[in-house]
Structure formats: structure tokens, C-alpha cells
Amino acid sequence: MKIDREALVRRHNVEQGSLDPRSPVSVGNGEFCFTFDLTGLQSLPAEYPVGARDELSPGTLLGTQSQWGWHSIPPEQDYALSDSTVLYDSPRGPVPYVDMVGGIVDGRETGTAKGETWLRANPHRLDLGRIAFTLPERDNPGLAPEDIEDPHQVLDLWTGTATSSFTLLGRAVRVTTACHPDRDELGFRIESAALQHGLAVSLSFPYGSEAWHNAADWTRPAAHGTRLEEVPASGSTRKWAIHRNLDASGYQVVVTGSGLELEQASPHGILARAADGQDVLDLSVHFLSTGKGDCLPRGTGGIGGAGAGTLPDAGTTPGSAVVEASRTSWPYFWKSGAAVEFSAPEDPRAAELERRTILSQYLTAINCSGSLPPQETGLVCNSWRGRFHLEMHWWHAAHFAAWNRTPLLLPALRWYASILEPARQTAKAQGFDGVRWPKQVGLDGRESPSPIGTFLIWQQPHPIHLAELAYRAEPSRELLEEFAEIVFETAGFMASFACPTDRGFELGPPLVPAQESYESTRGTASNPTFELAYWQWALRVAGTWRERLGLPPREEWRTVADGMVRPKVRDGVYAAIDVEPFTIRTDHPSMLCALGVVPQTDVIDPDIMRATLADVFADWDWDSTWGWDYPVMAMTAARLEDPETAVDALLLDAAKNVVLPNGHNRQTDSLPLYLPGNGGLLSAVALMAAGWDGGPERHAPGFPAHWTVAWEGLVPAP
Incomplete structure (x- = not known):
């Protein structure tokens, strides 16, 4: 009996109606991934904690990461593995092994030398940025869980897209979130009258972290650079490049949209707003490696769109184009390869x-x-x-x-x-x-x-x-x-x-x-x-x-x-x-x-x-x-x-x-x-x-x- 793959996959769509701090959802393509909360963005990072294995504050599950995005903090001196090399007896005589002067007790490093700590922690994977809803006119512009009423979110596995709906400021908000199958690019379509009553989108950028559990350090704004620049675009589309520099690493973030306004609101914060009269914000956010330092050019892995036909490219609605590319590519993933379906009515x-x-x-x-x-x-x-x-x-x-x-x-x-x-x-x-x-x-x-x-x-x-x-x-x-x-x-x-x-x-x-x-x-x-x-x-x-x-x-x-x-x-x-x-x-x-x-x-x-x-x-x-x-x-x-x-x-x-x-x-x-x-x-x-x-x-x-x-x-x- 042939398996109805679409029905098989879709009956396991992830559907949530309340905040589960353990269980956010993600979109991605194997080379790049974006994990988000019930708002369809990363608006509530503190509500999705990753527990620390040391004395540092918790991290968050709501990451934006890639295969190419890495960072190294400059060392105080040159550290070498040879400094940790110890001779061990073997049947062949003494053999050198890279050991560790300190130890690991219950998962925690103890007594570790500075050089060993640096070598274990660098290079580290970098959180490339946080994309969140914000209310910039408020004293505390970030959203809190109580701001979100009547949430409902569905991750449609068949198309790799998520739809999030909720009420904010007494107005309905609907967000569609997707990742391009071949590019490290996110597409968002935000529909709400709240866009004309203070609701905006923030893009925030951290420094790299040597913490075991955390890819972002928000406490060192002077250690890295963020610069916004508008670049030429066609038709009614507008485009901005955000240039990121972290020690020897660097990358760019390109934001594209129609009816969109961007401004640099802080050293590492960019605000995106809908133009006057617009109640739809349709934008793409494309993360690009410059090949500088630890950030390497994008690899060739990922689900891609091979065999899926021609994929839509960005036009006057670049966010929707990314969504459409995801909707085109993911069914091919599910139709290719294998499928397994279980039935045992008496066995749950x-x-x-x-x-x-x-x-x-x-x-x-x-x-x-x-x-x-x-x-x-x-x-x-x-x-x-x-x-x-x-x-x-x-x-x-x-x-x-x-x-x-x-x-x-x-x-x-x-x-x-x-x-x-x-x-x-x-x-x-x-x-x-x-x-x-x-x-x-x-x-x-x-x-x-x-x-x-x-x-x-x-x-x-x-x-x-x-x-x-x-x-x-x-x-x-x-x-x-x-x-x-x-x-x-x-x-x-x-x-x-x-x-x-x-x-x-x-x-x-x-x-x-x-x-x-x-x-x-x-x-x-x-x-x-x-x-x-x-x-x-x-x-x-x-x-x-x-x-x-x-x-x-x-x-x-x-x-x-x-x-x-x-x-x-x-x-x-x-x-x-x-x-x-x-x-x-x-x-x-x-x-x-x-x-x-x-x-x-x-x-x-x-x-x-x-x-x-x-x-x-x-x-x-x-x-x-x-x-x-x-x-x-x-x-x-x-x-x-x-x-x-x-x-x-x-x-x-x-x-x-x-x-x-x-x-x-x-x-x-x-x-x-x-x-x-x-x-x-x-x-x-x-x-x-x-x-x-x-x-x-x-x-x-x-x-x-x-x-x-x-x-x-x-x-x-x-």
C-alpha cells in the first residue's frame, strides 16, 4: 500500500496554544537555522532558557546559527596543545596525549588552566543576531508573556513554514516565518494594524561567548561593531546592509522589503518599521558570510531545492518569496527518500x-x-x-x-x-x-x-x-x-x-x-x-x-x-x-x-x-x-x-x-x-x-x- 506522505507528515504538525519554555520551533535548511517563540520571532528569549553549567547567566534556545558563523576571542598569549601534552604508558612505550591539567566533575570544568580554557572555547559558534517584536515607545520596549494574548502557532512540517497568531495591544497579529532552502535567508510576513500603532521589529547583535551553553554575550558592546547602510534596490523594494565586525570575524545581514523603514537605534540595534499606512510588513533577512576570520563562506550542505524545480527569488515582496520557496522545496524533501507509517490500534x-x-x-x-x-x-x-x-x-x-x-x-x-x-x-x-x-x-x-x-x-x-x-x-x-x-x-x-x-x-x-x-x-x-x-x-x-x-x-x-x-x-x-x-x-x-x-x-x-x-x-x-x-x-x-x-x-x-x-x-x-x-x-x-x-x-x-x-x-x- 502506497503511503500518503503528505497526510502522514501533516498529522504531526507542531501546534501550540500556550508558551512551553522547553519547546520552541525552528525553520532552517541544514546550513542555517532560526529558532523562535510563539510570536513567530525571538521576542521572549528569557522565557526559553538554556541552563548554565557554570556561574554565568542562562542562555536561550532562541538562536540564529549557521555552519559558517564562528568567532574566536583574541587570546592573552599564544596557547598550544603541546602545553597540555602528557606521556602515557602503552604496550609500545610512552605515547603523547593531549590531556587536561584541570578536571571535569559533574560536567563542570574545575582547575582548568587559562590556555586550556581558551583552546576548549575557541573558535566557538556564534549567535548571528536576534529578531524580535518591540514596542519602542514604551519605557521597556521588549515584549513580556502577558503582552501576548490568545496565541496559536502551527509549524507546517510539509512546507517548513510556521504561522503564529496572537493579540497584541488589542489588535490581531499574524506572522508567517520561513527559511529559504538554498540561502541563509529568513522570510517574514507580518500582518497587523498594530504596525501603525507602535509595533516594530528589532534586529540586535551580540558579541561571541566562550560560555559552555551560550552563543551570545550581550555585555560587551564596545568589543564589536554594527553599521547600517542602505544599498541600491530595484522598483519599490528597499534594501539595507548591516555590516558586522567581531575581532577577526565578520559577516553581513541584508534586509529587504517593500514599504519598509530601517534605522540604527543603538550601537548594535536596528529598528524595522512599516511605512505610514502599511499594516503588512513583508521582509527578508539574509545572513551572509564575508569569509573573514572564523566566518567561512557558506557550505554546500542542507536540504536545498535540488529536484524541486525553479525556486522563487526575491521580488517586490521578498519575505513572501522566501515563504514560497520553502513551500516549494519541503514537499520535495518529504516525497524523496523513505517513509514509514505505523498502525497498531491496540498499542498506543x-x-x-x-x-x-x-x-x-x-x-x-x-x-x-x-x-x-x-x-x-x-x-x-x-x-x-x-x-x-x-x-x-x-x-x-x-x-x-x-x-x-x-x-x-x-x-x-x-x-x-x-x-x-x-x-x-x-x-x-x-x-x-x-x-x-x-x-x-x-x-x-x-x-x-x-x-x-x-x-x-x-x-x-x-x-x-x-x-x-x-x-x-x-x-x-x-x-x-x-x-x-x-x-x-x-x-x-x-x-x-x-x-x-x-x-x-x-x-x-x-x-x-x-x-x-x-x-x-x-x-x-x-x-x-x-x-x-x-x-x-x-x-x-x-x-x-x-x-x-x-x-x-x-x-x-x-x-x-x-x-x-x-x-x-x-x-x-x-x-x-x-x-x-x-x-x-x-x-x-x-x-x-x-x-x-x-x-x-x-x-x-x-x-x-x-x-x-x-x-x-x-x-x-x-x-x-x-x-x-x-x-x-x-x-x-x-x-x-x-x-x-x-x-x-x-x-x-x-x-x-x-x-x-x-x-x-x-x-x-x-x-x-x-x-x-x-x-x-x-x-x-x-x-x-x-x-x-x-x-x-x-x-x-x-x-x-x-x-x-x-x-x-x-x-x-x-
Whole structure:
């Protein structure tokens, strides 16, 4: 039965009639994103807080962010990673690792040296500006929640547009908000008689922030510059350029509209008003990188409009033109790729899982499909200062290939080529071949000091895994050739990192497994269960890539893969690592990834993994888990042919498995959304619906038999 995709998507539109401080909505295109409140703008930022992980004031969820918009605060002196380098004992002798003099306790940095703080915080992602309603004639011009009466907002997922209506000053206001699919441009159509009774739109611009949770610093007006200039435009359209300068960074904001007046009301504040007699404000706000400093030219990622036909361009009503471009492009997104529809009248879990699945597709498209690997909070707000974590890239992006939207995966995968040389130097300095990928980075790919991140190894196979998923979805020699160097150099490091012993090839020490509870034992930890299986599988995939390209095999890769030691088994279940403390029952139950995220390998016994899954379900500290742990359990249960447990895992009642009305996977006050949870869910749903190599022949093998699961376009998992 063919799925009615429009009906499927639209029945999960986000509709709100009151202010939910956790659940604003966003429009975006993968390279750029705008998050807004019930007014259709960012008028109430204090009502949508991001909790601080330090003593600073809270940030806000209402961000305006891009893949290219970064900033660095000038350092007091030149800081180098070498200042934080420590020699660790390994089976090969002393090996240098970038460590951290200070520590991280309960997520808070303590005793961190100035240089380490700067290196961890710069470059940081920048909030490009706030667009809000204002009443400039009032003593306090900003809007308060009590100013907004009878609010009603609908985010139409099918068209990527939001309509917000409310009453202000006793007058009805209607706002349409959209983002252009190919440009970092917002369109607004504001309809209200209040525009002739004091209502205006403000554009405000902050300085960059080194805070963990906040992309904007509003306390340093003298540290940056904002200049307004009217520029030539055609017909009745008027156009202004706002020039922004922040230390070595810079960008422009172009505002275009008809019947529009702009003025610079403060050093970093611009007012936009409707011309006399106008009760409609139709404007576009286009953010443009100048390529200056940390602000790089716009990438080629994002949902774009490919295949959607000719998109409208700005004319006399530029805001409406952006809205129309969104309405043209988004249906193409939903009609392309895959779709899944659930029905189980006696099981309410089906409807909830369908809601989460639709909203996760939208959120990952606008936040995770750009030209850089995403930060864990995407383009909504900052976490870890906007720097992205390469061990999380699989969770953000693997599903694009599974859902037959490989073009949304490739731009960020191509970014690895830009950091091949520094990654090669890291491997060389430690005595290894190939490239060692960093962990916590900005757009420059430079590692951050950390007592955890630089010791992680599970991000190393990710580029191989992502490239293989892309090839399975769209096999071509061109794709093989484009990513061959990334795949082969990654495998070169992995083979040389595995240490030959009398038992076989071993991993570490030092290392920290994906389950980061072992930070304090990083100098002795070895042979984590997940990483052993991932090493074997990825090295064999790299060998297959050489065969596909007609290249001779690399015998050392095969030798290492065939000779990986088996994981530690204690009391009939897999331990996390093979030395004390063996298994700590907090954080990620990552040993489950060894048969779930990773297909069946020689080193994993399905019966032992089945017992391990039951052991985790019986007694794990759920409060310490993360949003992607539930898809992990689901994929493991599915591959073990236990569909009831797979669905139970995806919808487990746990604090960090909450999915808000807007679709975001909330974790904590300081981490109010978590896109790896959304991406992980999509990967799990694809595997459970389309199956996997060597899996059961029945339809939707990962779902209970009494569910009706319709799907089309999915790519079976390895």
C-alpha cells in the first residue's frame, strides 16, 4: 500500500496554544537555522532558557546559527596543545596525549588552566543576531508573556513554514516565518494594524561567548561593531546592509522589503518599521558570510531545492518569496527518500513512535545535513561552545543513508578530507600510521584539551561506517574514489593502533571507551567490547573497498581483523572493558553497540549478547544515560530477534528519553535538546523496518507482529 506522505507528515504538525519554555520551533535548511517563540520571532528569549553549567547567566534556545558563523576571542598569549601534552604508558612505550591539567566533575570544568580554557572555547559558534517584536515607545520596549494574548502557532512540517497568531495591544497579529532552502535567508510576513500603532521589529547583535551553553554575550558592546547602510534596490523594494565586525570575524545581514523603514537605534540595534499606512510588513533577512576570520563562506550542505524545480527569488515582496520557496522545496524533501507509517490500534506506542519519527526527520534535516558535523544541539543553541564531537557524527548522520537521503550525509563526510593532514600528524606523533581523528573540534578540526575526549577511539571507524552506508544507498565508483583516502587512512591508523600480543590484537591502554565512566582509569583501560567488534568490522569493510576499486588487499588489515581478541565475559555477560572495574553501571551501556550498531562479527556471541541486554534492562542507572542509548538497545534487541524489547527500548519511560512537542530529545536544563537521540531513533527505525543483512525474511522484522508497518524507500542495514 502506497503511503500518503503528505497526510502522514501533516498529522504531526507542531501546534501550540500556550508558551512551553522547553519547546520552541525552528525553520532552517541544514546550513542555517532560526529558532523562535510563539510570536513567530525571538521576542521572549528569557522565557526559553538554556541552563548554565557554570556561574554565568542562562542562555536561550532562541538562536540564529549557521555552519559558517564562528568567532574566536583574541587570546592573552599564544596557547598550544603541546602545553597540555602528557606521556602515557602503552604496550609500545610512552605515547603523547593531549590531556587536561584541570578536571571535569559533574560536567563542570574545575582547575582548568587559562590556555586550556581558551583552546576548549575557541573558535566557538556564534549567535548571528536576534529578531524580535518591540514596542519602542514604551519605557521597556521588549515584549513580556502577558503582552501576548490568545496565541496559536502551527509549524507546517510539509512546507517548513510556521504561522503564529496572537493579540497584541488589542489588535490581531499574524506572522508567517520561513527559511529559504538554498540561502541563509529568513522570510517574514507580518500582518497587523498594530504596525501603525507602535509595533516594530528589532534586529540586535551580540558579541561571541566562550560560555559552555551560550552563543551570545550581550555585555560587551564596545568589543564589536554594527553599521547600517542602505544599498541600491530595484522598483519599490528597499534594501539595507548591516555590516558586522567581531575581532577577526565578520559577516553581513541584508534586509529587504517593500514599504519598509530601517534605522540604527543603538550601537548594535536596528529598528524595522512599516511605512505610514502599511499594516503588512513583508521582509527578508539574509545572513551572509564575508569569509573573514572564523566566518567561512557558506557550505554546500542542507536540504536545498535540488529536484524541486525553479525556486522563487526575491521580488517586490521578498519575505513572501522566501515563504514560497520553502513551500516549494519541503514537499520535495518529504516525497524523496523513505517513509514509514505505523498502525497498531491496540498499542498506543505506535502513534507516539510515528510522531517521533516524523519530527526527527525534520529536525535532523534542518540541523544535521550541513557541510560540518553538527554540534549536539545542532543550530538551535550552543553546547560545548558550539564545537562538535566526532564520536557523535554517526548518530547525527548515519540515518540519512538508511532513509535514502544520502546527499544530506555527504557534505559533512567530505569535511574529513579538509583535516587529513592534522589528523595524520596526530597519528604520526603517537607512532601510528594513517590518520587519528580528533574528538571535540570546531570548523578548523583542532583538538581540545580533555581528560576524556582525546582518549576515545570509537570515533575512528565512523568515517568508514558512514562511507559504507552511503555506498550501499547509492553505489558508484565515483563515491568509492572520492572517499577512498578517508577510508584507507582511517583503516591504516586502526590497524597500527591494535597491539599484537600472545592473545591476539588488543586495544589500549590508554583509552576511554564509548562509556565514559572510565575516565579515571584511562591509563589502564583496555579492550572495550564495542570497540573490539567495531575494529574488526570496519577493517574488513575497508578491505572490501579496496576490492571494489580493484586494488590489492592490505594483508595487515586482514590479519588484525581476524586476530582481534574476544571481549571479556563475566557471569555470562559482556563486560565493558577487560580490566577492573570491568563494568560500571552508569552512562552508556555501550557494550550493546557491539551487536546492534555494529553487525554480527566473529568476536561477538549472540547468546552472550542476549544475556547482556537482559542484564542491562534489569539493572542500569537510567538517569545517567543519554538519548542515543535507547536506540542502541532497540537495535541490539532487533538483531537478536526480540521486537517487543526493541520497541520497549525506543519508548522506555526515562528522563532522557523524553521527546518534547517540538520533537526534541531533552536531556537536562543545560542540554535542552539532543540531536543524537533523534538521529539514533531514525537509524533504529530504519533497521527495524527494512531489516539487515542475514536477518529474518519477514516484513519489518524489528517490530511486533501485531503492528502494521508500511515503509518505502529504506535501505537495509549491513
